[in-house]
Amino acid sequence: MRDRRFDRAVYRLVSRIPPGRVATYGQIASLLGYPRAARAVGSALKRCPPDLPWQRILNHRGGISLRANVSGMITQRILLEREGVPLQRGRVDLARYCWAGPRRRPAVKLPALGKL
DNA sequence: TCCGTGACACAAG
DNA sequence: CCTTGTGCCACGG
Secondary structure, three states: OOOOHHHHHHHHHHOOOOOOOEEEHHHHHHHOOOOOOHHHHHHHHHOOOOOOOHHHEEOOOOOOOOOOOHHHHHHHHHHHHHOOOOOEOOEOOHHHHEOOOOOOOOOOOOOOOOOO
8 A cells, every 4th residue: 555556546537637528526436446436536636746637526516525625616616617617506517517538449440330 | 554534425304 | 405424445644
């Protein structure tokens, strides 16, 4: 332990979220294969490297989860709006701005689709 | 190694 | 909508 594998996996994935899109803590955890480790994702972000687009991670309701950190909440909102993600009533419309997940190119060529 | 700690999620009241 | 209570799990001390 002490090598922070999980944290680094989180950073790797979060760094792939494009500007203008967001993801939830639970979504990141699930994509990493630990559907119940949403909380650990939050802990990881708390210690994340300065260049990580941490602002793109929201709670499952599309809200900002920085606890009692007023300046942090403001910062996150500014950063999101700056890249085109608006908050309304304190929430981002996840149905609209949620990231689809990492794009996996097909490992093998798919069979022909046939007529269409 | 054991134990407390959360930038969470979800269900119930 | 808001308020608990419970489950969870990697980290750090």
